[in-house]
Amino acid sequence: MTTAVLSSLVALDAPNPPVSERIRLGVMDTLTLTRRDLLIWLRNPAFIFFTFIQPVMFVLLFRYVFGGAIPVHVPGGYVNFLMPGIIAQSAAFASFGTAIALARQLQKGVIDRFRAMPMARSAVLLGRLVSDTVRLVLTVLIILAVGYAVGFRFHNGVVPAVLMVILGVVFGVVICTVSAFVGLAIKDEESVGSFGLVWLFPLTFVSAAFVPVHSMPGWLQAFAKNQPVTIVIDEMRSLALGGPLTMHAWQSAVWLAGIVAVFVPLAVRSYRKA
């Protein structure tokens, strides 16, 4: 071959585009992928089920089947106790879609194809995050509507109510960063589907989501009281129904910031390495 002759080939200079242009294209790419993710989600019956039907079933199940047997002391009774919990739990489980979608795209080679294109590499994860946020807002609003239909009422005014919805969505987005890491690290759709979200069950059920923590045995209370899902739900409950705000507010903020600080770098690292 002619390699020996060609070793003197000098590569062309290829300067990178200016930062402003790269940011503009990065935003465009992120929006393109957000649109793509939402289109895929809208056409996938399984995703629709997880986002809408399952949370509604949970609301009805706990409101009418279990609710009567769970004594709580909040204004308006169990349905008011339940709704903040259900919102947080559903938001956490909605991150299932994040893990599955990322694992599937890695497995099928879609992400490799994107990476061989002149688009912003971060757009795959950012687009995912934006579409997840849209999805979560819809989920939370639908659960609230169903909650209203079965007797839930805010007791603490409009601004705290809006803040509760925002906290629920932010909590969901934070859990999505964990799920993104899980999906990118496991890289296999089927495995993600069967055990990628096992960790969510103890976190959401061994919490204040459905029952008062003091009804649990002492050793379990220690975990249930201090884990982030309970802390976020307590804050949401205070926002919805009135109660002490500040203590849980800063605890929630610290927990959520901590989770983001740990899992975003992990997810980005898995994405780079994958």
Next chain:
Amino acid sequence: MTRANRVRDWDGPSIFVEDVHKSFGDVQALGGIDFVVERGKVLGLLGPNGAGKTTAVKILTTLLTPDRGRALVEGRDVVRAPSAVRELIGLAGQSTAIQEELTGRENLEIMGRLYHLAPDVRQRRATELLERFDLVDAADRPTRGYSGGMQRRLDLALSLVALPSVLFLDEPTTGLDPRSRLGMWDVIRELVSAGTTLLLTTQYLDEADALADEIVVIDHGKVIAAGTTSELKNRIGGDVVEFVVVERERVGEAVEAVQHLSEGEANVDLETARVSLRVGERGSQALVDSVRRLDALGVNTEGLGLRRPSLDDVFLALTGHGAEDEVPPQSPAGRRAGGRRH
């Protein structure tokens, strides 16, 4: 912007690979490979599973960085100017990048957006590609319902949205049925006639034979041969006597009887009881001798004949093992071999 003026600043080869090494932990995937592809030519990168073909493609498409060595695509260094390389290449592979919930047109549209094409350009391009790849009727249906061949065609179309100067096809027909495979070949030939430089990896010798101008054979991460198809065939020279032993248990006897006619070891496929001998320039004489020997032994054969060497023979001569040894049984090549059984 046309393909030609995007690379007007470079008159060297489209692909230039020099002493490229890549290891994953202790496993060496590439142990120093070199090759060059001139503009508008088709290079077939040939080798068994695990030979390093996909690693080479991943390095050239900026998905992996080499541990050592240099790789240029249209003069752009894949390590130092990856964005510039990505502007010029297209990649289609064995795993399809199409999104099954979206229609064919939507898949193409989104690719166009990600390549930052203007709205009218990307719509026009999508329509053109759907027509060219015979997908117009299915254009607005979700691709979940497409056949395997249609999915591969759409996948290839996706890689062409931005009119790449260099196209990489990583095993474009693996897993396709024979008919769809021939369909893909036609599509690829048409592409090449339009002047795209193509690097094609394949484990099918007939595919490289049918499509490539030049072939680089790699095995265990090293280039073991390079040249045009006919150069490679000439290298092993002469003809091949081939036959299938009807009573499979007598293959050993039969080989023993004719071994002396062969230059080098006889190639025996135990599964199909097919024996081939490289007989050099003594073609007809060797054929007659084989018939006599086998007849004297009372071994029944089928399809006894003389043929020109195939790339299979070349591969065997070069590596000491067949090119398709590691091909999974559902592949077209495997099925074809199986069809010879009785």
